[in-house]
Amino acid sequence: xxxxxxxxxxxxxxEGAVPALYHFVYCSRxxxxxxxxEVDRIVxxxxxxxLARGITGVLVFGSxxxxxxxxxxxxxxxxxxxxxxxxxxxxxxxxLSQSEExxxxxxxxxxxxxxxxxxxxxxxxxxxxxxxxxxxxAALTRILQQLDTGPIHALGRx
Numbered sequence: 001x002x003x004x005x006x007x008x009x010x011x012x013x014x015e016g017a018v019p020a021l022y023h024f025v026y027c028s029r030x031x032x033x034x035x036x037x038e039v040d041r042i043v044x045x046x047x048x049x050x051l052a053r054g055i056t057g058v059l060v061f062g063s064x065x066x067x068x069x070x071x072x073x074x075x076x077x078x079x080x081x082x083x084x085x086x087x088x089x090x091x092x093x094x095x096l097s098q099s100e101e102x103x104x105x106x107x108x109x110x111x112x113x114x115x116x117x118x119x120x121x122x123x124x125x126x127x128x129x130x131x132x133x134x135x136x137x138a139a140l141t142r143i144l145q146q147l148d149t150g151p152i153h154a155l156g157r158x
Contacts, residue, residue: 022077025097027067028090046112103133
């Protein structure tokens with residue numbers, strides 16, 4: 001059975017039907033002038049485009065920092081990642097995780113959702129609690145550990 005976005009529901013996926021998904025997790029600093037209104041426009045555009053491309057994810061914005069987890073078919077994701085790297089609305093992109101693997105989606109019903117920065121730990125812990133996939137568990141654990149080492153604006157800085 002498909003959910004309202006046309007993706008298989010987690011309970012109906014069997015081991016043989018789990019799709020290969022590419023995921024990309026990064027953080028970056030917003031360019032000067034990027035504010036909540038601009039981020040809302042980014043989210044609205046992503047929601048329009050991602051559904052047709054089979055891309056789901058979550059975008060966190062706060063204190064001038066973006067944190068995003070996106071996942072979908074490899075070809076579509078590679079185009080999106082290239083677009084992200086060329087987007088002048090942010091800089092200092094730090095890749096936290098990326099790979100292609102057969103697994104369930106972490107955010108199957110989110111064509112793109114904006115989450116406030118103070119809620120990112122809750123979102124990631126919820127994703128961790130709701131996945132049985134060992135690769136997702138490992139990646140989420142690493143990201144949460146990194147978040148717990150300091151403020152979100154320090155991610156990726158040595």
